[in-house]
Amino acid sequence: MKFSDFHGGTLPQLIASDLDGTLLPRGGTFFPQDIETLHRLGEKGVVRAIVTGRNLHFACEAIPPDFPIDYLVFSSGAGIVRWPECAMIFTDSLAPQQTEKIVHTLHQERLNFMIHRTIPGEHRFYFEQNCQDCGDFTHRLHAHRNWGTPLEEADLQNLPASQALAFIGVDESRFLKIKRVLPEVKVIRTSSPFGTDEIWTEIFPLHISKGAAVHWLCRELHLDMRHTMGIGNDYNDIDLLDATAQSFIVNSAPLELQQRYMVTPEKAGMSWAVKKSVEL
Numbered sequence: 001m002k003f004s005d006f007h008g009g010t011l012p013q014l015i016a017s018d019l020d021g022t023l024l025p026r027g028g029t030f031f032p033q034d035i036e037t038l039h040r041l042g043e044k045g046v047v048r049a050i051v052t053g054r055n056l057h058f059a060c061e062a063i064p065p066d067f068p069i070d071y072l073v074f075s076s077g078a079g080i081v082r083w084p085e086c087a088m089i090f091t092d093s094l095a096p097q098q099t100e101k102i103v104h105t106l107h108q109e110r111l112n113f114m115i116h117r118t119i120p121g122e123h124r125f126y127f128e129q130n131c132q133d134c135g136d137f138t139h140r141l142h143a144h145r146n147w148g149t150p151l152e153e154a155d156l157q158n159l160p161a162s163q164a165l166a167f168i169g170v171d172e173s174r175f176l177k178i179k180r181v182l183p184e185v186k187v188i189r190t191s192s193p194f195g196t197d198e199i200w201t202e203i204f205p206l207h208i209s210k211g212a213a214v215h216w217l218c219r220e221l222h223l224d225m226r227h228t229m230g231i232g233n234d235y236n237d238i239d240l241l242d243a244t245a246q247s248f249i250v251n252s253a254p255l256e257l258q259q260r261y262m263v264t265p266e267k268a269g270m271s272w273a274v275k276k277s278v279e280l
Contacts, residue, residue: 011046011278013223016073016214016240017270018232019052020193022250024062031268038068041274047221049073051210053190053202053236055116055162056081057123076188076236077213078162078204079119090216091119092205098185099161102203103128103151105181106166109174112137113166115151115159122162126151136198137167164203175199190236191254202236210236211243229277231270248273 017023024030038048051073052059059074065084073080080090094102099115106113112134114125127141128151141148168174178201179187186204210232218225230237230244233253241247241261249261250269264273 010227011041011044012229012246012274013227014047014049014214014218014221015041015229015231015270015274016049016051016210016244017230018210018234018237018240019050019054019059019062021233021252022231022237023050023270025266026193030067031271033268034270035068037271037274042068042070047071047217047223049214049217051077051213051230051240055122056086056120060086071217073210073213073217075116075119075122075162076202076204077208077210077239078122080213080217088120089220090213092208093118094161094163094185094203094205096158096160098205099159099164100156102161102164102182102185103156103159105178106130106164109166109178111166111168111174113164114140114148115154115164116162118160118162123147124149125165126154126159128152134167136192136194136196136200139194140167162204166201166203168199168201170197170199172199175201178203188236188239191234209239211239211241214240214243229273231264231273233266246277248276 041048048069049071050069053076054074056074069083072083078092081088110130112129114127116122116125124147127148175189186206186208188202190200192198192200226245228244229246230240231248232241233250247261248264249257250266251263252266
């Protein structure tokens, strides 16, 4: 893509893209066209950020050190690093009393869940199994078995955490109940990365989200939120897409999200969205 194709339009000051299922196809590799677009955006002075639900450890496994971005927002906004040096510039965590209440609530609801430790060790977690219907829970526990410890070994009176992750079956009412019972924290729905219909429920400090991270970056860098662009593919990108001035969703996203935001192709969708953004 050449920037001469933009008909003289104005580039955004910051572009923020989700990773899995958006910039990085599930089970695939980055599109060369998107990499070229990110290089050209950098040459034009546009701030480039990946905003992902992955923790820092697993995000760095997926993103090459020379990948053309300026910032990596990980754990849905609980941490931000400058790229490529991975210099930490922002972190936040749940207070021990918040973690204790979350554990009590999820235990009462008989849910399987994980409590992730604080950054930078947030790829490590405690886990508790409370029900036998545990497809995604078992799958994730097996995939990350080297990082998991039974919750019974934790000191629940003194347990800060970066986030909690609960596994709910195909029952949106249970997700909404968790959200209602825990108003003092941020409760986010996300789709299963394993392709099932299970509802993954992420719990963070109240003011943490992908969108809040973009606001924080803009304040720190003296950028105008009215000149930002975001692209995502799932429910956990809603805060990001509601924050950015021009927002796009890939065409593999849930239909209700496609009805809320401008739709971009799944293949090299970031490049398409940048070009469309400038033409608007």
